Amino acid sequence: MIESLTVNLGARSYPIQFGVNAAAAVRAEVDALITAGRKVVVVTDRNLANAQRDTLETMFGGQPMLVLEPGEETKSLTELGRVLDFLAEHRIDRGGALFAAGGGVIGDLAGFAAASYLRGIAFYQVPTTLLSMVDSSVGGKTGINLKAGKNLVGAFHQPKGVFIGTGLLTTLPPREFAAGMAEVIKTGLLGDAALFAQLEAKTLTVESAELGAVVRRCCALKAGVVEADEHETAKEGGRALLNLGHTFGHAIEQVTGYGHYLHGEAVAIGLAAAARLSQKLGYIGAVEVARIEAVLTAHALPVKLREALPLAPLMTAMARDKKVRAGALRFVVLKSLGVAATQGDIDPKLAEESFREVGAT
Numbered sequence: 001m002i003e004s005l006t007v008n009l010g011a012r013s014y015p016i017q018f019g020v021n022a023a024a025a026v027r028a029e030v031d032a033l034i035t036a037g038r039k040v041v042v043v044t045d046r047n048l049a050n051a052q053r054d055t056l057e058t059m060f061g062g063q064p065m066l067v068l069e070p071g072e073e074t075k076s077l078t079e080l081g082r083v084l085d086f087l088a089e090h091r092i093d094r095g096g097a098l099f100a101a102g103g104g105v106i107g108d109l110a111g112f113a114a115a116s117y118l119r120g121i122a123f124y125q126v127p128t129t130l131l132s133m134v135d136s137s138v139g140g141k142t143g144i145n146l147k148a149g150k151n152l153v154g155a156f157h158q159p160k161g162v163f164i165g166t167g168l169l170t171t172l173p174p175r176e177f178a179a180g181m182a183e184v185i186k187t188g189l190l191g192d193a194a195l196f197a198q199l200e201a202k203t204l205t206v207e208s209a210e211l212g213a214v215v216r217r218c219c220a221l222k223a224g225v226v227e228a229d230e231h232e233t234a235k236e237g238g239r240a241l242l243n244l245g246h247t248f249g250h251a252i253e254q255v256t257g258y259g260h261y262l263h264g265e266a267v268a269i270g271l272a273a274a275a276r277l278s279q280k281l282g283y284i285g286a287v288e289v290a291r292i293e294a295v296l297t298a299h300a301l302p303v304k305l306r307e308a309l310p311l312a313p314l315m316t317a318m319a320r321d322k323k324v325r326a327g328a329l330r331f332v333v334l335k336s337l338g339v340a341a342t343q344g345d346i347d348p349k350l351a352e353e354s355f356r357e358v359g360a361t
């Protein structure tokens with residue numbers, strides 16, 4: 001690994017290590033744990049197990065590995081039970097360590113299992129999708145979906161370390177790379193105007209020489225936000241800003257059934273809706289909305305629903321958002337490109353109109 005960044009959270013601080021190839025660094029950590037008498041287990045999914053068989057062998061060869069079905073539906077109570085049973089079956093004690101090797105689905109699910117098994121064991125993130133490298137592996141939000149809503153059950157449980165090897169992205173399907181770009185664009189919009197401008201000037205691809213630097217930049221911004229408001233308790237702003245586009249996006253995922261839209265695709269449409277809401281509130285103009293949609297489109301992301309969806313269930317889903325306070329919706333809005341804020345006193349009609357403009361009926 002060539003570079004490292006620390007997420008500073010006192011006793012819960014941890015390093016994020018970056019490189020093109022993370023395998024040797026992961027192996028060294030696994031070996032160190034085993035030498036110290038600690039058990040190591042791995043959770044991954046079938047697509048990664050097939051696409052990166054040799055790399056997984058280098059990282060974890062000899063350690064028990066649970067291979068789950070890929071996809072958003074795996075972030076469920078049933079699969080959580082499977083991971084917990086796997087930990088018990090291998091007699092993992094409080095000294096044990098769980099490695100989550102995969103995308104955000106595996107990281108969120110395995111992280112939550114680690115948070116709850118024996119009331120908390122150590123876990124490590126080995127993100128293998130763009131989305132998980134720039135967002136989900138950092139910050140300690142873990143959890144699963146319920147039919148009623150996205151990520152409704154979970155825990156804050158920080159990893160002990162994050163290993164990012166961008167070389168793994170060569171086997172990632174293009175649709176999944178695009179989904180990760182939604183969180184990259186989100187990061188630029190909420191707090192890094194220069195990153196947004198860079199993406200506007202030149203579309204980022206898996207071949208881009210800048211890819212590694214962009215991943216590090218997203219992690220650095222997220223680390224700073226998490227350090228300031230780890231548990232999302234700030235009255236305004238704070239960690240909730242990382243939810244830009246998610247109030248709309250999570251509703252789309254829940255109403256259409258998990259997996260119909262990838263998380264990043266739903267977030268992309270959510271960013272377009274949040275931009276329109278911000279325009280209605282008078283913060284940004286039509287030119288800025290068009291610029292946001294152009295960057296999303298250039299990165300192969302949708303800015304409108306693929307099929308019309310009724311507004312009523314979408315609004316019901318938004319009412320379950322975790323940012324709701326005293327029954328009132330709270331949104332993340334854009335004050336300008338690169339500056340976001342939370343706002344609660346928004347007429348729901350404006351949110352409805354914004355949803356209609358991206359395809360709700």
Ligand SMILES: NC(=O)c1ccc[n+]([C@@H]2O[C@H](COP(=O)([O-])OP(=O)(O)OC[C@H]3O[C@@H](n4cnc5c(N)ncnc54)[C@H](O)[C@@H]3O)[C@@H](O)[C@H]2O)c1
Pocket residue numbers: 045046047048051052070071072075102103104105106108128129130131132135136137138139140141142151168169170171172173176179180183263264
């Ligand atoms: N905890 C957080 O802070 C946070 C942040 C953002 C998103 N999320 C969550 O992350 C999830 C989405 O994560 P995701 O986009 O990584 O999806 P994912 O985990 O479903 O992975 C996407 C697909 O890529 C495959 N894959 C993974 N790595 C691969 C590789 N290197 N080569 C080939 N195929 C590979 C997987 O098998 C899967 O089919 C959502 O559930 C979302 O809610 C959480």
Ligand SMILES: O=C(O)C(=O)C[C@@H](O)[C@H](O)[C@H](O)COP(=O)(O)O
Pocket residue numbers: 135139141150151183239240242243246322
């Ligand atoms: O880390 C955070 O905080 C985020 O909001 C990052 C989001 O990209 C991510 O999708 C997160 O899981 C959403 O959190 P939730 O609290 O709205 O479920």
Ligand SMILES: [Zn+2]
Pocket residue numbers: 135183246263267
């Ligand atoms: Zn997200």
